[in-house]
Amino acid sequence: MSDQTYGFDTLQIHAGAAPDPATGARNTPIYQTTAYVFRDADHAAALFNLQEVGFIYSRLTNPTVAVLQERVATLEGGAGAVCCSSGHAAQIMALFPLMAPGKNVVVSTRLYGGTVTQMTQTIKRFGWSAKFVDMDDLAAVEAAVDEDTRAIFCESIANPGGYITDLRAVADVADKVGLPLIVDNTSATPYLCRPIEHGATLVVHSLTKYLTGNGSVTGGVVVDSGTFDWSASGKFPSLSDPEPAYHGLKFHETFGPLAFTFHGIAIGLRDLGMTLNPQAAHYTLMGIETLSLRMEKHVQNARKVAQWLEQDPRVDYVTYAGLESSKYFDRVEKVCPRGAGSLFTFAVKGGYESCIKLIDSLEIFSHVANLGDTRSLIIHSASTTHRQLDENQQRAAGADPEVVRVSIGIEDPDDLIADLDQALAKATA
Numbered sequence: 459m460s461d462q463t464y465g466f467d468t469l470q471i472h473a474g475a476a477p478d479p480a481t482g483a484r485n486t487p488i489y490q491t492t493a494y495v496f497r498d499a500d501h502a503a504a505l506f507n508l509q510e511v512g513f514i515y516s517r518l519t520n521p522t523v524a525v526l527q528e529r530v531a532t533l534e535g536g537a538g539a540v541c542c543s544s545g546h547a548a549q550i551m552a553l554f555p556l557m558a559p560g561k562n563v564v565v566s567t568r569l570y571g572g573t574v575t576q577m578t579q580t581i582k583r584f585g586w587s588a589k590f591v592d593m594d595d596l597a598a599v600e601a602a603v604d605e606d607t608r609a610i611f612c613e614s615i616a617n618p619g620g621y622i623t624d625l626r627a628v629a630d631v632a633d634k635v636g637l638p639l640i641v642d643n644t645s646a647t648p649y650l651c652r653p654i655e656h657g658a659t660l661v662v663h664s665l666t667k668y669l670t671g672n673g674s675v676t677g678g679v680v681v682d683s684g685t686f687d688w689s690a691s692g693k694f695p696s697l698s699d700p701e702p703a704y705h706g707l708k709f710h711e712t713f714g715p716l717a718f719t720f721h722g723i724a725i726g727l728r729d730l731g732m733t734l735n736p737q738a739a740h741y742t743l744m745g746i747e748t749l750s751l752r753m754e755k756h757v758q759n760a761r762k763v764a765q766w767l768e769q770d771p772r773v774d775y776v777t778y779a780g781l782e783s784s785k786y787f788d789r790v791e792k793v794c795p796r797g798a799g800s801l802f803t804f805a806v807k808g809g810y811e812s813c814i815k816l817i818d819s820l821e822i823f824s825h826v827a828n829l830g831d832t833r834s835l836i837i838h839s840a841s842t843t844h845r846q847l848d849e850n851q852q853r854a855a856g857a858d859p860e861v862v863r864v865s866i867g868i869e870d871p872d873d874l875i876a877d878l879d880q881a882l883a884k885a886t887a
């Protein structure tokens with residue numbers, strides 16, 4: 459089921475799923491199996507040659523994971539999706555078919571700290587590199603692109619500050635220079651923002667966050683729009699040229715809009731093995747069924763808490779893009795009209811010491827390195843999630859040393875405000 463005429467609330471429950479043909483089970487079963495019996499030798503050969511689509515081995519495909527792939531692809535308006543073992547795995551899986559030693563990716567300065575480290579340090583081991591630019595400076599984005607650039611990467615709502623990227627404007631630059639735009643849509647989810655509608659080629663998610671929604675799963679997904687012409691420039695030989703491991707098959711020529719998805723499964727998961735397990739897929743499917751309800755409440759609560767914090771004299775500033783005072787306020791309507799998410803930072807008077815006292819004094823908020831949970835969460839990003847960055851990188855990312863990051867949950871907002879009130883009193887006493 460992938461009919462785009464159904465509404466979001468219907469698709470988040472039904473897309474990709476049908477009653478189990480063997481048993482009639484209404485919920486998607488957890489297919490806890492490693493392998494699948496072939497009908498005969500010809501069937502096995504056809505599957506291994508990619509001449510027939512089916513299940514071989516759960517490192518590549520699994521029926522529970524396949525339902526999740528179709529569900530997320532549908533919600534994002536993509537052609538196909540590949541689930542992975544984490545959000546970070548999804549980022550590598552998105553870049554893998556595009557990059558080669560000596561190639562680079564132009565990335566936003568406003569990213570999750572772990573992604574900054576992945577892009578500055580770890581990808582160097584593959585011979586790849588990243589150029590960091592402020593995505594609000596479109597001329598700088600274009601100027602950073604060179605002959606060896608293979609993609610542009612940003613977050614829709616950036617962690618930790620909740621800043622919003624003008625996706626259409628960045629996609630126009632990507633189009634002009636003939637490169638795919640990859641958008642990490644983790645903090646927005648497809649309920650608040652659908653990057654493909656703004657011109658993104660690929661969308662990546664950490665399923666770990668709002669999509670599962672309750673801090674119970676680690677997972678990721680790459681969604682392909684199916685719209686990029688991988689053969690036009692000669693820059694993406696993994697997708698356009700004969701693949702030796704499949705007897706010279708050309709992914710783009712053979713699979714058209716599903717080329718990236720098939721490559722992700724048949725090469726990426728097969729050889730890198732960053733596979734999502736069926737249990738995790740099941741929990742994520744259950745989480746997605748209530749995505750719109752949760753996101754509405756996350757946004758309502760975040761707005762109320764941010765407004766309260768902003769008027770409090772013990773707080774210097776609040777970065778929530780849903781506040782009229784935010785420089786990104788005008789982008790909410792354009793990029794994520796259902797709301798600016800529930801992730802933002804605020805600066806406590808008294809700097810780092812007050813931040814730490816505040817965190818230690820909270821009762822409802824949990825002090826954890828996660829976001830997108832039903833529970834409200836808090837962390838001091840500069841000393842944790844963004845610790846590997848130098849101070850300039852921290853400030854550019856929005857993880858200034860004097861701010862704490864909150865991920866506002868779906869509890870009673872008055873309780874959250876009361877908790878912040880008592881903790882601020884202790885922190886600034």
Ligand SMILES: Cc1ncc(COP(=O)(O)O)c(C=O)c1O
Nearest residue numbers: 544545546570617644664666677
């Ligand atoms: C915006 C964003 N993208 C990606 C990731 C990485 O996801 P995972 O922890 O599932 O690898 C995170 C983790 O916090 C994140 O916040």
